[in-house]
Amino acid sequence: MSRGVHISGAKFERGATRASQFPDWDLPEVAFGGRSNVGKSSLLRTLAGSRRLVRVSRTPGRTQEINFFRLELDGIRCSFVDLPGYGYARVPRHLKQLWGRAVERYFAERAQLAALVLLVDARRLPGAAEQELHDYLGELHRPCLPVYTKVDKLPKTRRQTLLWRSHELLGARGKPLAFSALTGEGTGDVLARLRGLVLAHQERISGPPLITPPAELK
Numbered sequence: 288m289s290r291g292v293h294i295s296g297a298k299f300e301r302g303a304t305r306a307s308q309f310p311d312w313d314l315p316e317v318a319f320g321g322r323s324n325v326g327k328s329s330l331l332r333t334l335a336g337s338r339r340l341v342r343v344s345r346t347p348g349r350t351q352e353i354n355f356f357r358l359e360l361d362g363i364r365c366s367f368v369d370l371p372g373y374g375y376a377r378v379p380r381h382l383k384q385l386w387g388r389a390v391e392r393y394f395a396e397r398a399q400l401a402a403l404v405l406l407v408d409a410r411r412l413p414g415a416a417e418q419e420l421h422d423y424l425g426e427l428h429r430p431c432l433p434v435y436t437k438v439d440k441l442p443k444t445r446r447q448t449l450l451w452r453s454h455e456l457l458g459a460r461g462k463p464l465a466f467s468a469l470t471g472e473g474t475g476d477v478l479a480r481l482r483g484l485v486l487a488h489q490e491r492i493s494g495p496p497l498i499t500p501p502a503e504l505k
């Protein structure tokens with residue numbers, strides 16, 4: 288991997304459909320969210336370097352639970368969380384509402400949440416749902432990192448223009464991150480950003496370093 292950030296020991300922990308089932312641990316969590324079929328599970332298993340870890344489906348709406356994984360990111364113990372896709376998940380309505388509530392509580396209340404990776408299909412401009420999710424995370428003061436998926440399906444000539452337009456529409460900062468589960472492009476960049484977000488979260492939680500300068504230096 289280009290910048291040497293790597294994942295080890297990835298392991299499925301549990302699936303949850305309600306907040307009471309969320310794991311009771313203090314691991315920093317990076318959640319992966321976006322429309323059904325956008326490639327959340329594919330991204331996760333590419334990052335983890337394990338094809339067996341996460342199920343990838345041909346039918347949209349396959350990931351129907353909030354799935355928690357534990358792993359080490361460059362030796363830092365943390366968790367990746369695969370969220371159910373929104374949009375056209377073919378599931379009974381009352382279950383959909385239940386999952387919706389669990390995801391909402393997850394975003395609003397989960398102290399362990401270090402960042403949301405918001406997946407956007409690189410071929411389409413982000414819609415109202417993506418924009419709302421990005422804004423919502425901003426209101427909650429949670430970091431939100433857009434990742435543009437399936438770039439292998441995009442002609443190279445149109446790529447930069449489309450990515451920057453999408454990024455601008457979301458009001459996101461920094462350089463847009465392009466990713467392909469098919470070619471593995473972007474894996475190193477995404478991992479490097481996630482490592483930074485996890486470290487920043489740990490710093491926020493533990494506060495500034497507990498070193499007070501001696502009085503004579505103040």
Ligand SMILES: Nc1nc2c(ncn2[C@@H]2O[C@H](COP(=O)(O)OP(=O)(O)OP(=O)(O)O)[C@@H](O)[C@H]2O)c(=O)[nH]1
Pocket residue numbers: 321322323324325326327328329330342343344345346347348349350351371372373436437438439440466467468469470
């Ligand atoms: N060409 C290409 N296909 C991809 C890529 N990522 C995912 N796919 C395909 O898109 C489909 C959906 O991928 P998933 O990873 O299951 O998508 P998801 O967002 O987890 O979907 P849900 O769990 O249903 O919400 C599968 O057929 C994947 O093989 C990519 O980078 N390039």
Ligand SMILES: [Mg+2]
Pocket residue numbers: 327328329342343349350369
């Ligand atoms: Mg999935």
